[in-house]
Amino acid sequence: MSVLLRVHDLAVAYGHIEAVKGLDFHLNEGEITALVGANGAGKSTTLLALSGLIKASRGKIEFQGEDISRLPAHQIVERGLVQVAEGRAILTTLTVEENLQLGAYTRQDKEGIPASMEEVYQLFPRLKERAQQFAGNLSGGEQQMLAIGRALMAKPKLLLLDEPSMGLAPIVVQEIFRILVEINRRGLTILLVEQNVRQALKIAKHGYVIETGKIVLADSGANLLANPKVEEAYLGG
Known part of the structure; x- marks a missing residue:
């Protein structure tokens, strides 16, 4: 399985406040990976840094073996890394x-x-x-x-999704996630940021749990779903 995206020591600061504190993770080509955690944990900030919409204060982002850390956002899109923003942002x-x-x-x-x-x-x-x-x-x-x-x-070669279930009725959420699985089945790699932790980990091959800007757990989606710590913190266990 080839690595499509590799992130090393990614940090993002808003003024003096470090929102993302040295993340290391990778995405395998052709898989759905979930980045889950509570509100304010740094999930959306991570996606914005990957997309070039905000600049990292340090770290390296490699996409298909190329360092894209300093590229402007439109050049990142041209290379095939495309984000669906939180709140949809349609015209x-x-x-x-x-x-x-x-x-x-x-x-x-x-x-x-x-x-x-x-x-x-x-x-x-x-x-x-x-x-x-x-x-x-x-x-x-x-x-x-x-x-x-x-x-x-x-x-896109990689689709970044920021909270696609936000504000939607449960039946619509099911439909959106069904379509994401279908898109992935057709070969598209997906990084999914989601507060609906159970739903995200159900469809993800791999998952990362982020808390206060740091990754605290990394495992398969199935193992994270079954992890008592995850259940207690995010699944109402």
């Missing part, structure tokens, strides 16, 4: 289709975009039904589907 005054087209903005292979659009519509039939509607008129679940679909339009 509400554009149509569903226009949002999806924006996802393909950095692509050089313009002739391949219609096929990608069709793939997204196969994964999310509801988006096809609403293709010409304004994104602001979609339900929360549909907006989350659109955010994931827009990221897929960039043809």
